[in-house]
Amino acid sequence: MKARTMLALAAAILAIAAIIFVVTMRAEPDATRVSPDATLAPGPTAKPTIVKPVAAVTAFQPPPETAMPKDEFGQVVKLGRDIFTHTERYASQYNGSTNMNCSSCHLDAGRLAHSAPLWAAFVSYPAYRSKDRQVNTFASRVQGCFKYSMNGTAPPLGDPVLIALESYAYWLASGAPVDPKIAGRGYPKIPKPPLPPDYARGQQVFTQHCALCHGADGAGQTDANGQPNFPALWGEKSFNWGAGMGNLKNASGFIKANMPLGLGGTLSDQQAWDVARFMNSHERPQDPRFNGSVAATRAQHHDSPDDLYGTTVNGHLLGSGTSQAR
Amino acid sequence: MRTPSTVVMLCTLGLTLAAAMPSAHADGAEIALHGNTRGAPACIACHGTQGEGAAASGFPRLAGLDAGYVHAQLEAFAAEKRTNAIMTPIAQALSAAERKQLADYYSGLGRDPGTVKAARPQADKVDPISGSAGAQLALKGRWENALPACVQCHGGRGAGVGSAFPALAGQPALYIENQLRAWQQGTRAPGPLGLMKVIADKLSTDDIKQVAAYFAALSPDRTTRGDTP
Numbered sequence: 001m002k003a004r005t006m007l008a009l010a011a012a013i014l015a016i017a018a019i020i021f022v023v024t025m026r027a028e029p030d031a032t033r034v035s036p037d038a039t040l041a042p043g044p045t046a047k048p049t050i051v052k053p054v055a056a057v058t059a060f061q062p063p064p065e066t067a068m069p070k071d072e073f074g075q076v077v078k079l080g081r082d083i084f085t086h087t088e089r090y091a092s093q094y095n096g097s098t099n100m101n102c103s104s105c106h107l108d109a110g111r112l113a114h115s116a117p118l119w120a121a122f123v124s125y126p127a128y129r130s131k132d133r134q135v136n137t138f139a140s141r142v143q144g145c146f147k148y149s150m151n152g153t154a155p156p157l158g159d160p161v162l163i164a165l166e167s168y169a170y171w172l173a174s175g176a177p178v179d180p181k182i183a184g185r186g187y188p189k190i191p192k193p194p195l196p197p198d199y200a201r202g203q204q205v206f207t208q209h210c211a212l213c214h215g216a217d218g219a220g221q222t223d224a225n226g227q228p229n230f231p232a233l234w235g236e237k238s239f240n241w242g243a244g245m246g247n248l249k250n251a252s253g254f255i256k257a258n259m260p261l262g263l264g265g266t267l268s269d270q271q272a273w274d275v276a277r278f279m280n281s282h283e284r285p286q287d288p289r290f291n292g293s294v295a296a297t298r299a300q301h302h303d304s305p306d307d308l309y310g311t312t313v314n315g316h317l318l319g320s321g322t323s324q325a326r
Numbered sequence: 327m328r329t330p331s332t333v334v335m336l337c338t339l340g341l342t343l344a345a346a347m348p349s350a351h352a353d354g355a356e357i358a359l360h361g362n363t364r365g366a367p368a369c370i371a372c373h374g375t376q377g378e379g380a381a382a383s384g385f386p387r388l389a390g391l392d393a394g395y396v397h398a399q400l401e402a403f404a405a406e407k408r409t410n411a412i413m414t415p416i417a418q419a420l421s422a423a424e425r426k427q428l429a430d431y432y433s434g435l436g437r438d439p440g441t442v443k444a445a446r447p448q449a450d451k452v453d454p455i456s457g458s459a460g461a462q463l464a465l466k467g468r469w470e471n472a473l474p475a476c477v478q479c480h481g482g483r484g485a486g487v488g489s490a491f492p493a494l495a496g497q498p499a500l501y502i503e504n505q506l507r508a509w510q511q512g513t514r515a516p517g518p519l520g521l522m523k524v525i526a527d528k529l530s531t532d533d534i535k536q537v538a539a540y541f542a543a544l545s546p547d548r549t550t551r552g553d554t555p
Contacts, residue, residue: 065466066457107469107474108466108467108469109466111469112469209519212490212518212519213479213490221487221488222487223480223481223482223485223486223487224390224392224481224485224486224487224493225481225482225483225485227481227482227485229478229479229481229482229487230487260519260521261474261478261479262472262473262474262521262524262525263519263521263524264472
């Protein structure tokens with residue numbers, strides 16, 4: 001008797017639950033296909049969010065990818081583009097220990113103004129560089145990228161990898177004037193912040209704005225297939241001490257203009273400098289120009305207040321390569 | 327489209343099975359197949375027998391998603407930070423331990439290449455057109471609008487990165503469309519750094535359709551190869 005009542009009660013509850021479930025399901029906006037003219041279509045909130053540009057100067061526009069030639073030359077241009085965006089896959093023989101691609105720092109496949117675009121570099125060489133105290137051609141400039149930023153080996157002049165990258169850069173620069181002062185070149189110069197760049201404040205910025213992608217340990221992240229996705233900011237998989245990004249001026253400019261990805265221009269100048277200082281206060285692979293002494297290498301190649309190589313942070317001499325690099 | 331009668335049948339089935347399962351310690355698989363005794367129906371009723379999702383209804387694929395991500399979503403539904411009339415009561419009917427168990431269960435499904443069931447039978451066979459507008463947004467973004475490529479955060483071929491950037495490959499197009507609209511309309515919390523609200527606000531109705539179609543057509547299978555160039 002009692003069991004029968006309970007069964008009836010259970011059936012009633014089940015039926016009510018099922019009805020409630022159906023009703024809620026029908027009321028669920030997520031599950032309803034929205035017709036193009038429906039009121040659920042993106043409203044005023046869908047208008048593009050304008051991120052304040054770092055530099056107001058109109059930059060040169062490289063040709064669209066769709067305009068890439070299809071002939072023999074175009075094939076080499078395309079190879080250059082592929083090397084640029086998938087460096088390990090297409091140029092593993094010269095790529096070093098990093099988990100980066102050229103496009104990790106030269107965003108939008110080297111097209112984006114204020115992110116060291118390839119087209120601006122192409123029209124800026126040959127030029128004298130204090131880095132190696134001689135006139136560099138564009139090709140030798142790219143060799144430097146492999147040697148320092150990728151912590152790898154410079155492809156020899158005339159190598160297909162170098163020819164492809166030069167061809168891609170040349171094609172991107174189609175129509176640009178030969179002018180080392182072309183707007184959008186390099187990274188923007190961010191004014192010195194009100195307070196001197198600070199490690200502790202930088203660490204806070206890093207934790208809040210950077211660690212999501214680059215990892216709490218700064219080592220970057222791979223995707224679910226094990227492929228490198230977010231680049232390492234320090235440690236053995238990052239750029240070496242000879243790379244331009246090791247300089248706080250370059251790093252703060254890149255960060256301010258482009259980081260976090262998709263939110264460029266949202267950090268203050270102070271935050272950009274602070275987090276650049278925090279990033280470059282960690283150990284990374286040795287400068288290939290290392291001459292046997294950190295102090296002497298600093299004096300020869302890193303003698304700048306914006307360069308932390310050879311300085312001591314948290315009791316560690318940067319450039320002396322301890323376990324902090326790993 | 328799922329008809330109400332099918333849904334009633336599935337719900338009733340799920341609830342009946344749940345009622346027949348008195349164990350309060352049901353693990354993820356049991357809850358997924360049978361629901362629990364406190365009113366959470368079987369997940370398979372909507373998300374498919376292998377967590378493959380339902381393309382026509384826009385119910386998401388769960389199989390192979392990062393456990394941390396799935397767990398965070400269940401917590402967000404329970405806390406009503408992600409607005410969804412179906413999932414909120416379900417997540418609230420699950421204990422904290424059960425939410426964790428389900429996340430682990432679905433994350434473990436279809437880890438091995440070739441074992442993943444597609445939400446649509448043809449999904450594995452469709453090769454996204456590399457020149458399509460959706461492919462352009464997915465692989466290259468629209469930087470003149472400061473819009474990064476989807477794969478820059480969601481991984482090569484939309485495979486997912488960690489627990490903050492879920493896999494997109496093989497998700498039903500309608501599901502992806504609904505989420506992008508939810509961010510535009512503020513019914514889904516903008517997520518880490520508020521990124522997805524900013525991204526979604528830069529997308530037009532057509533952008534959303536195109537990019538959703540691109541990822542829906544990608545195989546959710548794990549692969550040793552990375553991004554399509």
